[in-house]
Amino acid sequence: MSAEAEDAPQRAARPGEDRSAPLSSAPQPEDRDRWLELLGMLDLDELSLDFLRRIADVEEYQDGKVSEAELARAAHGSFLGLIERMRAGSGRELETVAFNVGTSRARAGVSRAALMTAIRIDYAVLWNALVAVASANDAQLLLRHADFVWRTVDDYARQAHNGYIAERELLSDTRQLAQRALVSELVDAEEPRPDRVAEIAAALDLPLESPYVLIAAAGSEAAKLRDALTGDHALRSLVTSYYFGGMLLVLAPESTWRTRAELRPLRESQAGALITITGLADVWSGTRLAGELAKLPGEGRRRTFDDWPHLVRGRLVGTFLEPVLTIEAGLAECGPAERESIETSVRVFLETGSVQAASAQLFCHRNTMTNRLRRFTDLTGIDVTVPVQAARVVLAWA
Incomplete structure (x- = not known):
């Protein structure tokens, strides 16, 4: 230390200030009376006005989602609860006020970030007011209560957040119920009128004529689909789910289905049918x-529109058109080896629609493939190179 520093006069202690006392961040028993005195000097109207001036600079509170009257009422109740908590340690009233603020902001459509910004303003207003009413002799007392004030506001923030989340979940469930009621009109016993479909589209805020992806699942596959929806709030918000005939169905705009990462679990799932x-x-x-x-x-394999032959075959069985499915009698004339080679060749041809592609896939000569298809025609009377006749085989073997 320099001689000048040694000779410099030391700052005199303020009246009542103990220069030898160590600094502390925890309130002391002897602080109690003065702390209550400072709290009693706070003016609720001034606190509320300061809050309203500051919150006016927050963008989300400038669009009228929450009226100024509601902001003033909530501010008055919040500061009253915060002061009472710091005065008496009573928490029930503050918890109720905070929870109600959270639920009301969720209903108003205020974001969670904006809610937390408002609560940080509460702290700034409260702390600045305490500093304003305190004297120079209260400096260390304020220091010892800084963490206490912050923890009180933090408890308030936690309860407000809980109310916000609870209300958002309730609103989501309510929205889902409303969606299902409207969608049930679209899938009722009678087809809805076009004008009513347009009204439902507007009510659901869904495009009327854009393509949609529709998933249906039954039994254990429905349980898997339901678990995926239940476990992910973000996913639920992007789709409309409903029940029909004991099945769970999920509807999503095709553009949303293709692009949103939240829907990847459904895209990658093999449960149910998708059209x-x-x-x-x-x-x-x-x-x-x-x-x-x-x-x-075919549980564990996602069914698609390409599985239509299975549906049509089921409709034909037991009707006067069932003979369309009867092609096995002619094939019974073949031996096992010949039948296997003919059936395999016909199936591959029906998949590819090309003699050349089918012969390449089976590693046989084009003429061999042609001979097998001709042999099939001789045995069954069906020429699979003719589309309308090939359809009979597609249905019979579905």
């Missing part, structure tokens, strides 16, 4: 088609 419909008016027919596809055998 695309051209617009909201097709939900009526699409629900029934997807539901029938979901009932087809």
Whole structure:
């Protein structure tokens, strides 16, 4: 230390200030009376006005989501609860006020970030007011209560956040119920009128004529689909789910389905059936088609519109058109080896639609493939190179 520093006069202690006392961040018993005196000097109206001046600079509170009267009422109640908590340690009233602030902001559509910003303003207003009413002799007392004030406001913030989340979940459930009620009109026993479909689209805030993805699942596959929806709030907010005929169905705009990362679990899942419909008016027919596809055998394999032959075959069995499915009698003339080679060749041809592609896939000569298809025609009377006749085989072997 320099000689000048040694010779410099030391700052005189303020009246009543103990220069030898160590600094502390914890209130002391002897602080109690003066602390209560400072709290009693706070003016609720001034606190509320200061809060309103500061909150006016927050963008989300400038659009009228929350009226100034509601902000003033909430500010008065919040500061009253905070002061009472710091005065008497009573928490029930403050918890109720905070929870109600959280729920009301969720209903108003205020973001969680804006809610927390407002609570940080509460702290700034409260602390600045305490500093304003304190004297120089209260400096260390304020220091010892800084953490106490912050923890009190932090408890308030936690309860407000709990109320906010609870209300958001309730609103989400209510929205889902309202959605299902409207969607039930689209899938009711009678097809809805076009004008009513347009009204439902507007109420659901969904495009009327854009394509949609529709998923249907039954049994254990429905349970898996339901678990995926239940466990992810973000996912639930992007889709509309409903029940029909004992099945769970999920509807999503195709653009949302293709692009949103939150829907990846559903895209990658193999549960149930998935089809695309051209617009909201097709939900009526699409629900029934997807539901029938979901009932087809093949759990663990996602059924699609390409499985239509299975549905049509089921409709033909037991009707006067069932003979369309009868092609096995002619094939019974073949020996096991010949039948296997003919059937395999016909199936691959039906998959590829090309003699050349089918012969390449089976590693045989084009002429060999042609001979096998001709042999199939001789045995069954069906020429699979003719589309309308090939359809009989597709249905019979579905």
